[in-house]
Amino acid sequence: MSPGHYVALAVILFVIGAVGVLVRRNALVIFMCIELMLNAVNLAFVGFARMHGQVDGQVAAFFVMVVAAAEVVVGLAILMAIFRARRSASVDDANLLKY
Amino acid sequence: MTNTLVAVAARAATVPTEVPLPAVGVQRAAWLLLVFPLAGAAVLLLGGRRTNKWGHVVGVAMPLAAFVYGVIAFVAMLGYPADQRSRELTLYTWIHVARFNVPVGLRLDQLSICFVLLITGVGSLIHIFAVGYMSHDPERRRFFGYMNLFVASMLLLVLADNYLALYVGWEGVGLTSYLLIGFWQYKPAAAVAAKKAFVVNRVGDLGMSIAIMLMFATFGSVTFSGVFGQVGHASQGVTTALGLLLLLGACGKSAQVPLQSWLLDAMEGPTPVSALIHAATMVTAGVYLIVRSGPIFDLSPNARLLVTIVGAVTLLFGAIISSAKDDIKKALAGSTMSQIGYMILAAGLGPNGYAFAIALLLAHGFFKAGLFLGAGSIKHEMNDEVDMRRFGGLRSVMPVTFVTFGVCYLAIIGVPPFSGFFAKDTVIDAAFDKGGASGWILGIAALIGAGITAFYMTRVMFMTFAGERRWDPDVHPHEVPPVMTSPMVLLAIGALGFGAFEIVGDRLVDFLGPVTGATPAEPGLFTTAGIVALILIAAGIALAWAMYGRRPVPAVAPHASPLTVAARKELYGNTVNESLLMRPGQWLTRLSVYFDNRGVDGLVNTVAATVGGTSGRARRAQTGFVRSYALSMFVGAVLLVGALLLVRI
Numbered sequence: 001m002s003p004g005h006y007v008a009l010a011v012i013l014f015v016i017g018a019v020g021v022l023v024r025r026n027a028l029v030i031f032m033c034i035e036l037m038l039n040a041v042n043l044a045f046v047g048f049a050r051m052h053g054q055v056d057g058q059v060a061a062f063f064v065m066v067v068a069a070a071e072v073v074v075g076l077a078i079l080m081a082i083f084r085a086r087r088s089a090s091v092d093d094a095n096l097l098k099y
Numbered sequence: 100m101t102n103t104l105v106a107v108a109a110r111a112a113t114v115p116t117e118v119p120l121p122a123v124g125v126q127r128a129a130w131l132l133l134v135f136p137l138a139g140a141a142v143l144l145l146g147g148r149r150t151n152k153w154g155h156v157v158g159v160a161m162p163l164a165a166f167v168y169g170v171i172a173f174v175a176m177l178g179y180p181a182d183q184r185s186r187e188l189t190l191y192t193w194i195h196v197a198r199f200n201v202p203v204g205l206r207l208d209q210l211s212i213c214f215v216l217l218i219t220g221v222g223s224l225i226h227i228f229a230v231g232y233m234s235h236d237p238e239r240r241r242f243f244g245y246m247n248l249f250v251a252s253m254l255l256l257v258l259a260d261n262y263l264a265l266y267v268g269w270e271g272v273g274l275t276s277y278l279l280i281g282f283w284q285y286k287p288a289a290a291v292a293a294k295k296a297f298v299v300n301r302v303g304d305l306g307m308s309i310a311i312m313l314m315f316a317t318f319g320s321v322t323f324s325g326v327f328g329q330v331g332h333a334s335q336g337v338t339t340a341l342g343l344l345l346l347l348g349a350c351g352k353s354a355q356v357p358l359q360s361w362l363l364d365a366m367e368g369p370t371p372v373s374a375l376i377h378a379a380t381m382v383t384a385g386v387y388l389i390v391r392s393g394p395i396f397d398l399s400p401n402a403r404l405l406v407t408i409v410g411a412v413t414l415l416f417g418a419i420i421s422s423a424k425d426d427i428k429k430a431l432a433g434s435t436m437s438q439i440g441y442m443i444l445a446a447g448l449g450p451n452g453y454a455f456a457i458a459l460l461l462a463h464g465f466f467k468a469g470l471f472l473g474a475g476s477i478k479h480e481m482n483d484e485v486d487m488r489r490f491g492g493l494r495s496v497m498p499v500t501f502v503t504f505g506v507c508y509l510a511i512i513g514v515p516p517f518s519g520f521f522a523k524d525t526v527i528d529a530a531f532d533k534g535g536a537s538g539w540i541l542g543i544a545a546l547i548g549a550g551i552t553a554f555y556m557t558r559v560m561f562m563t564f565a566g567e568r569r570w571d572p573d574v575h576p577h578e579v580p581p582v583m584t585s586p587m588v589l590l591a592i593g594a595l596g597f598g599a600f601e602i603v604g605d606r607l608v609d610f611l612g613p614v615t616g617a618t619p620a621e622p623g624l625f626t627t628a629g630i631v632a633l634i635l636i637a638a639g640i641a642l643a644w645a646m647y648g649r650r651p652v653p654a655v656a657p658h659a660s661p662l663t664v665a666a667r668k669e670l671y672g673n674t675v676n677e678s679l680l681m682r683p684g685q686w687l688t689r690l691s692v693y694f695d696n697r698g699v700d701g702l703v704n705t706v707a708a709t710v711g712g713t714s715g716r717a718r719r720a721q722t723g724f725v726r727s728y729a730l731s732m733f734v735g736a737v738l739l740v741g742a743l744l745l746v747r748i
Contacts, residue, residue, distance in 0.1 A: 021729055091725045098723025 006047030013040035025090045027079050031072065038068045118324060119206060119260075122186040125175045128168070129188050129205045132215060132258060135165040136251035143244030151240045155233075158243025159226045162250050166219035173212050182613055184209055187260050187324075194263075198319055206260035206323065210614045213457055213607075214257040214387060217464045221379040222250050224586035228472050229371035231583035232479055236369075242282060246375065249275040253380040257387055261322040262311045265388075269307060269352070272381050273300045279376075280368040292364035299361040303351015307388075310344035313337070327394040341395050342402025345388055346409065353385025353439050355413045360672045362436055363420070366428040366485075370475030373428060377435040378468035383460055386439065389446040390453045393615060396446075403447050404537065407530075410444030411544040413437070416670060418551035422558065423666035425656055426485045427474050430559050431467070434511065437548060438463050444541060445526045448533055450616035454608040455525045457615075458601050462518040465593030466510035472587045473504035477563065479583075480576035487559065488654050492568035496576050499584045501564050503591035508560055510594035512553040512636055518598025523549060524629040525602060531628050542628060549632045553639030561647040569654055 013036055020033030042061040049057025083089050122129060139161030143154050150157070176184050185208035194201040207215075226246060233239040252271025259265040281293025314321050317337050318329045330338060349355065354362035362382070366373055376382060389396060389406060396403050417436030424430040438459070445456035477493060477500060478485055494501045510517035513524065527549065531542035570576070578584070601607035656667070665671060 018733060022726055022733065025726075094725070095723030099718040099721045 003047055003051040007044060010040045010044040010047065013037075013043065025092050027082075027089045027091050030091060031075060031079075035068060035072070038064055119185040119187040119208065120183055122188040122205075122207060126172050126186050126207055127188060129172060129207050129258065130190060131168050132165050132172075132205075132219075132254050133251055135161045135168070136247040136254065139247035140244050140251060143240055143247065146240075148240075154240030155230050155243050158240075158247055159223065159230060161247055162219050162223040162226050165250070165254070166216070166223050169212070169215045169219050172207060173216060176207065176209070176212055181609075184613065189260075199315070201261060201263050201321060203264050204260040204322075205258040207258070208614055209611050210387075210390060210457070211257045213461060213611070214383070215254065217383075217461055218250060218253050218257070218379045221464045221468045221590070222246075222253075222375060224589055225371050225374045225379065225468060225472065228374070228475065228583050228586040229369070231580050232371055232475055233369065238282070242279075242369065245275055245278045245282070246371070249279065249375060249380060253384070256384055260324075262314060262326070263321045266307060266311060269348075269384065270304065272352070272384060273297060273304065276300075276365070276372075276376060276381055279372040280365045282368055282372065286367065288364075289367040292361075292367040296361040296365050299358050300351045303348045303358055306344040306347025306351070310341055310348065313341055313344065323391070330395055330398060333398075335399070338395055338399040339402050342392075342399040343405065345392050345395065346402065346406055349385030349388050349443070350409060351385075352388075353382045353443065354436050355385065355409050355440065355443055356416050357672075357675075359413065359416065359436055360669070360676055363424075363429050363432050363669055366426070366432050370428065370471060370478060373432070374468045374471035374475065377432065377471060378464045382435060382439050383442075383464070386442045386446055386456055386460055389443065390456060390615065393450065393453055397449055397616065403449055406447030407444050407533075407537070407541055408447075410440045410442070410447055411541050412440070414440030414444060414548040415544055415551070416440070418548050418555065419662075419666050420669050421555040422551060423659075423663045425487050425562075427477065427487050427490070427559060427563060428471075428485050430487070430555060431470055431474055434470075434552065434555065435467060437552060438467065438511070441523060441526050441545065441548070444545065445529055448529050451532065452526070452529045453615035454611045455522070455529050457611060458598075458607050459522040459526055461601060461607070462510070462522040462594070462598045465590050465597055466507040466517075466519060469503055469507035469587055469590035469594050470511065472583070472590065473500050473507065476500050476579040476583050476587070477576075479579060480574075481570070482574050484571065484574065487562035488652060488656065489569055489571060490563045491566045491570070491652065492564070493576065494564040497578050499578055500587065503584075503587040504564070505560065506591040507594045508556050510598070512556050512639070513549055513632065514636065515633075516599055518594055518596070521598035521602035524626070524632060527628050527632055528626055546628065546632055546635055550635030550639045553636040554643045557640045557643035558647050561643060562652055565648060566652055569652065 017033045017035075017037035017040060020036065021030050024030055024033065042064050045057040045061045045064070047057075049055060049061075079089065082094055086093060088094075139157050142157055143150055146154070176186075185206065187204055187206050189202050189204040191203055192200070193203045226243070229242070229246065233242055236242065249272065252268050252275055254268070256265055256268030256272060259268060277293045277297040280296050281289050283289045284293070311321055314326050317333055318326050320326060320329070330341075347358075350358045365376065368376075396406065414437045417433045417438075417440060421430045421433030421437065424433060442456040442460050442463070445452035445459065474485075477490065477497065480497065481490065484490075506517070510519045513519040515521075527542060527545045530545050531538055533541060659667075668674070
């Protein structure tokens with residue numbers, strides 16, 4: 001397996017995630033898509049680290065995982081609060097903060 | 100170069116360099132002159148309603164006390180030799196900053212004591228008259244408070260030993276005249292007249308204040324001794340400028356053309372106020388200023404010439420207005436303007452005329468106060484009617500008023516041996532003595548003025564006291580009470596004898612000599628000019644008799660010649676002011692307001708509206724949809740990456 005394959009897989013995963021974020025309305029699905037994008041980036045980090053024989057990329061991947069975990073905790077809490085208040089998990093319904 | 104020095108030295112030598120001596124003895128208490136009326140004003144104005152009952156007693160007592168002290172100081176002055184009568188009393192240092200040093204002091208000399216006696220003497224008589232005249236006015240206490248303040252301001256004006264303190268009195272007179280002319284401020288006409296007097300006076304005050312600044316800039320001093328001591332070394336331009344600025348100030352206070360318009364409207368005030376303004380205070384201030392500033396005017400023939408021209412124009416101007424006014428007070432007001440014109444004319448003649456200006460001023464103080472008090476008592480009995488076409492036949496019902504008014508009438512038109520004959524003829528003689536074409540023109544103007552004076556005053560007499568009774572049916576005039584007649588009697592005695600007293604034997608001329616400079620040549624009585632004046636006076640009386648004595652006076656003013664119509668409208672003085680000053684001023688303010696609204700505000704408002712409109716449209720981008728925000732972030736990120744790639748390649 002050449003590094004190009006890893007990068008290609010990472011790009012595919014990232015694009016799937018990005019499209020998911022843009023087109024889906026359900027907040028939970030959007031969260032999962034964001035996770036998909038983050039892990040696509042992790043894959044790219046790890047792939048490049050392996051290619052260059054350095055650990056910097058792998059360390060970065062760990063950082064991303066830690067941040068993603070924290071983000072999920074905060075995000076899910078917000079989502080819970082919104083769902084309780086509005087009985088809906090659709091991001092299009094939560095559009096009060098606007099002009 | 101040498102010639103210039105000689106010229107400067109020669110000019111400096113002509114200035115009287117009399118240095119006043121410090122006051123001693125009873126004159127050390129000269130500040131009492133200011134304290135008495137000021138205390139009266141303070142008690143009456145700060146005491147409020149609880150002084151209502153006895154306020155007028157204080158109001159009369161204070162000027163009387165000042166008069167008594169004035170007589171004592173005058174007697175003390177007569178005890179000194181003629182060259183030691185000028186005394187100064189330094190009260191305190193008002194301002195002392197670096198080179199600017201203003202000690203406030205009083206100067207008691209022959210000139211100021213004349214004014215002190217006139218102001219307090221005639222002023223006290225007017226105060227006594229006002230006790231009766233204002234007896235039905237609920238605000239009589241406040242009236243006396245203002246009157247006392249008026250007297251105090253005028254005394255400060257004539258007693259100050261420097262121009263800055265004089266200016267304080269000058270402004271005090273302006274303020275109190277405003278308060279008194281507008282005393283019945285609920286009458287719109289009175290309120291407007293007060294405002295007009297104040298505004299017109301401000302124009303003159305401007306000249307005064309600039310003159311004082313110029314004195315300080317040139318001489319580094321504003322005291323009389325400091326300025327007069329150095330004025331001989333000043334350039335011709337500076338002395339002329341000072342003379343013209345002081346003349347502007349004098350024109351404002353003394354109601355001389357072109358600042359005359361306030362005087363007739365000022366008749367809206369209570370009649371004692373008119374008497375006080377016209378006889379003892381206020382309008383005499385301009386004459387005082389010019390005579391006091393004699394050393395400045397002596398050095399500037401151009402300024403003196405303009406002073407005489409202003410005087411000659413005003414004496415004719417006032418006389419013509421007076422000849423057509425049916426309002427008795429306005430007819431008298433026009434005559435004041437005219438008489439003050441004589442004084443200004445005399446003052447403009449320099450050392451030859453100063454003493455005669457003061458002589459006429461003092462004599463005028465008596466007969467004009469008498470005339471105004473007479474007019475006041477008539478108005479009082481005629482239910483505040485002032486139209487002479489509604490008077491007539493008052494001779495028999497108000498005999499005391501008729502006799503006193505008549506004596507003052509004979510005095511003002513200059514019939515011998517009444518005071519106006521002596522005082523006015525000397526002015527006419529002095530004008531002819533000036534020599535040259537200007538002397539002839541001024542003298543002839545003064546002669547014509549004397550003839551017109553006889554006409555309009557006789558007209559007042561006939562319309563008021565003679566003929567049939569043209570009263571309103573509900574008017575029942577009687578003689579006024581003694582509190583009002585006694586001042587009139589005293590003033591009539593003064594009008595009878597004072598002119599002969601001061602002129603015959605050169606009493607006043609010799610007395611004033613050390614202050615007014617060279618003693619003028621002794622005027623002969625019954626000179627050619629004097630006889631011509633008497634003929635003109637007789638002609639004026641005859642004309643007035645033919646028009647108003649022989650024929651009945653119509654109750655409504657008939658159609659008349661264009662000159663009469665113009666005189667009824669005060670020779671269009673107000674029209675000139677309105678079209679030349681007021682309307683352009685209004686246009687200017689309207690233009691400024693337009694420019695402010697449309698120009699300045701327009702620019703600011705346009706910027707604000709543009710920013711507001713743009714942001715109003717831009718905020719529509721904030722839709723509240725998370726996915727649209729995400730899309731814009733993605734697009735941005737893609738563009739950023741794309742740009743980076745593009746730059747690197």
